[in-house]
Amino acid sequence: MKRTFLIIILGLLGYQSVGQDTIRMTLDSCLSYAYQHNIAVREAQLNQASTQVLLDRAKMQFLPSINAGASENWGFQDGAASRNGNYGVNAGLTLFGGLSRMHNYRQNEINLEQSDLRIRQSFNAISNQIVSAYLTILMNQEKLNFQKQVLKTSKQQAEEGILKYDVGKILESDYQLLTANYGSATSNIENTQLTIESNRMALRSLLCVEASGVVDVVANDVQVKAEACTIPILDTVMQRSLRNLPDLAISEMDIDKARYNVKMAQSAYMPTLGLNAGISYYEGQAGQVDGQGTVITHGGMNSSVGVSLNIPILNQGNTRTQIKQSKLELEQAQLQYDQKKIDIEQEIESQYITTQQALNQFKACEMMEKAYKASYDVYVMKYAEGAITTVEMLQQQDKYLNALNDYLQSKYAFLLAQRTLKIYMGEW
Numbered sequence: 001m002k003r004t005f006l007i008i009i010l011g012l013l014g015y016q017s018v019g020q021d022t023i024r025m026t027l028d029s030c031l032s033y034a035y036q037h038n039i040a041v042r043e044a045q046l047n048q049a050s051t052q053v054l055l056d057r058a059k060m061q062f063l064p065s066i067n068a069g070a071s072e073n074w075g076f077q078d079g080a081a082s083r084n085g086n087y088g089v090n091a092g093l094t095l096f097g098g099l100s101r102m103h104n105y106r107q108n109e110i111n112l113e114q115s116d117l118r119i120r121q122s123f124n125a126i127s128n129q130i131v132s133a134y135l136t137i138l139m140n141q142e143k144l145n146f147q148k149q150v151l152k153t154s155k156q157q158a159e160e161g162i163l164k165y166d167v168g169k170i171l172e173s174d175y176q177l178l179t180a181n182y183g184s185a186t187s188n189i190e191n192t193q194l195t196i197e198s199n200r201m202a203l204r205s206l207l208c209v210e211a212s213g214v215v216d217v218v219a220n221d222v223q224v225k226a227e228a229c230t231i232p233i234l235d236t237v238m239q240r241s242l243r244n245l246p247d248l249a250i251s252e253m254d255i256d257k258a259r260y261n262v263k264m265a266q267s268a269y270m271p272t273l274g275l276n277a278g279i280s281y282y283e284g285q286a287g288q289v290d291g292q293g294t295v296i297t298h299g300g301m302n303s304s305v306g307v308s309l310n311i312p313i314l315n316q317g318n319t320r321t322q323i324k325q326s327k328l329e330l331e332q333a334q335l336q337y338d339q340k341k342i343d344i345e346q347e348i349e350s351q352y353i354t355t356q357q358a359l360n361q362f363k364a365c366e367m368m369e370k371a372y373k374a375s376y377d378v379y380v381m382k383y384a385e386g387a388i389t390t391v392e393m394l395q396q397q398d399k400y401l402n403a404l405n406d407y408l409q410s411k412y413a414f415l416l417a418q419r420t421l422k423i424y425m426g427e428w
Helices: 002-013 027-037 039-060 100-166 172-207 234-244 246-269 318-385 390-425
Strands: 015-018 022-025 065-077 080-096 214-217 272-283 300-310
Touching: 022 027, 027 039, 027 100, 027 172, 039 100, 100 172, 100 214, 100 246, 100 390, 172 214, 172 390, 234 318, 234 390, 246 318, 318 390
Parallel strands: 022 214
Antiparallel strands: 015 022, 065 080, 080 272, 272 300
C-alpha cells in the first residue's frame, strides 16, 4: 500500500494538462494513471473485491442459522367460525463440523492474499509496456531534434549547391546528391514523427484514455553517461527479485491451498455435532387437539432444545477417493511451484544478462558517436572550404547518422532493460 500511495503521489506531481483534451505526463504519472484506469489492473482490483465477499461469506458460516415462521387458519362450520395460529422461531448451530469450515475460511484468506498479488502482477506487466512506449517516444524525440538540425544544414547545402552549379563550381551529379540528401532528411523527419505518434497511441491505449484525448510525454533530454551506469551483482538482483515478484508467492500459496484441500477431504471422516433450539406458540379455539392428544383450549407456548451427532461410517469409498485426489493435486502444486521457480530464476538471469549486454553496447556506441561526430564536424568545415567533394561529405554524414542512431538505440535499450530489472526488484 505504501508503494501504491507513492506511485499515485508522484503521478499527481508529474501530471500536466495541456488544453482541453491533451495531457502531458512524466513516466511516474503514467504509471500512477495506469494503476487507477488501466482495464487489466481494474479487473484485478474487482477480483480482489469479489474475493473479499467470498471471505466474508466463509466467516458467516460460523454463525448460527435462525428462521421464523407463522401461520393463520380460519374455519367455518354450521355458521360458527374458528381460528388457530402457529408462530415459532428455530435456530441451529454447528458446534463441530470436522474443521471443514475452518479450512475453507483459511483457503479464502489465501485467495484474498493472492488477489492482492495478482494486482501487482498485472501492474508489473502493464508497467513494462508503458516504460517501453514512453522511452521509445523520448528516443525518437531526441532523434527528431538532431534530424531537424540535419534538415536545416541539408537545405542550406542544397540552396548553396544550386548557386555553385549555376556558376560551374560543382557538377550536376553533386547538385543532385545535395538535393537527394535534403529529400532524405525530410523523409527521415516524417518517419520519426510517425513513430512518435504510433507510440503515443500505444501509450494512450495502455492508460485507457478516451480516443478523443491526446497523451504526450514531458519532453526532456535524458542525460545518461555510460561510464556512470552500474548494475548490481547477479546474486543481489536474484534475491531482491525473488522476494518482490508476486508470481512465485502466488504459486507457493497454491501449495497451501492444496494442503487445506487435503485436510477438508480428511474432515469427512470426522463426526459432526450440532445444536438446535426452537420456540413456538399455538393459539386456537376450544376443542382443538394437538399431536399428542392434549386438548388445547386457549393455546400455549412450546419450546425445545436438542443436540444432533452424525458419525460417518461408510460412504462407498468417496472420502478415500477424495483424499487421494487431493494429495495428487498437492503434489502437482508442488511440482508447479518448482517449475515456476526455475522459470522465474531463468527469466531474472536472462534479464540481467540482457541489461549487462545493453550497457556494454551503450558504452561502445557512445564512444563511436563521439568519434564520428568529431569527424563529421571536420568534414563539414572542409566541404565549406572546398577541400573535399560532396560525395565524401555525404558519406561521412551517413556514417555519423548511423552512429547516432546506434547510440540512441543502445542508450534507450539500456534504460528499458535497467528499468525492467528495477521493476523485478521492486524499485520504482
